[in-house]
Amino acid sequence: MYTVYGQAISGNCYKLKLCLSQLRLPFRWVELDILAGATHTPEFLIMNPNGQVPVLGIDAETYLPESNAGLCYLADGTHLFPSEKLPRARVLQWLFWEQNSHEPWVAGARFILKMAGGGPEHQARLAICHKRGVEALDRLELRLGLYPFLTGDSYTIADLALYAYTHVADEGGFDMKRYPAIRTWLDRVAAQPDHVKMLEA
Numbered sequence: 001m002y003t004v005y006g007q008a009i010s011g012n013c014y015k016l017k018l019c020l021s022q023l024r025l026p027f028r029w030v031e032l033d034i035l036a037g038a039t040h041t042p043e044f045l046i047m048n049p050n051g052q053v054p055v056l057g058i059d060a061e062t063y064l065p066e067s068n069a070g071l072c073y074l075a076d077g078t079h080l081f082p083s084e085k086l087p088r089a090r091v092l093q094w095l096f097w098e099q100n101s102h103e104p105w106v107a108g109a110r111f112i113l114k115m116a117g118g119g120p121e122h123q124a125r126l127a128i129c130h131k132r133g134v135e136a137l138d139r140l141e142l143r144l145g146l147y148p149f150l151t152g153d154s155y156t157i158a159d160l161a162l163y164a165y166t167h168v169a170d171e172g173g174f175d176m177k178r179y180p181a182i183r184t185w186l187d188r189v190a191a192q193p194d195h196v197k198m199l200e201a
């Protein structure tokens with residue numbers, strides 16, 4: 001059985017939970033407190049030298065950090081990750097974009113407001129997250145105005161990955177009323193079979 005080392009409030013960790021649930025794979029969840037330093041203990045750093053969750057435990061000795069690497073591993077050979085060259089590369093395109101251009105800002109703003117207290121010392125960083133996050137959401141809106149899912153007509157791990165932080169972007173201070181195509185897509189993703197909510201047990 002797989003093990004997810006994660007923190008339930010984290011969108012990156014939610015990606016693995018959602019993927020495992022949608023593939024109907026049994027898993028065990030080990031809850032870790034990031035702010036208490038649980039990802040920087042010597043034991044954890046053996047699993048992920050980068051000191052971050054999530055980590056996917058594949059067996060007693062095999063650990064896979066990086067949320068989107070975990071998605072590719074779990075979904076390989078399933079309907080959530082196409083095997084043909086170009087459709088597969090399109091999924092990877094959105095997974096890389098998520099980590100480079102979306103997650104740092106959209107999740108970053110949420111972290112500041114929801115977990116770090118949002119105090120004056122965070123305001124300069126928050127402003128950057130909002131500026132860059134709006135740019136990312138504008139691009140997502142453009143794409144989702146053209147296609148039902150990110151890579152075209154089918155739901156894939158690209159949608160799953162982008163859903164994780166976009167559906168809670170309002171908690172980072174983003175005004176989601178500006179994004180009708182994103183909101184329709186969020187409903188479409190939430191209606192997929194075996195969808196689970198972020199904080200659902």
Ligand SMILES: N[C@@H](CCC(=O)N[C@@H](CS)C(=O)NCC(=O)O)C(=O)O
Nearest residue numbers: 010012034051052053054066067068
């Ligand atoms: N690129 C990583 C990012 C993971 C990440 O940012 N994890 C955060 C929680 S969402 C974390 O563990 N932070 C603790 C730290 O950096 O010390 C992934 O996609 O898995």
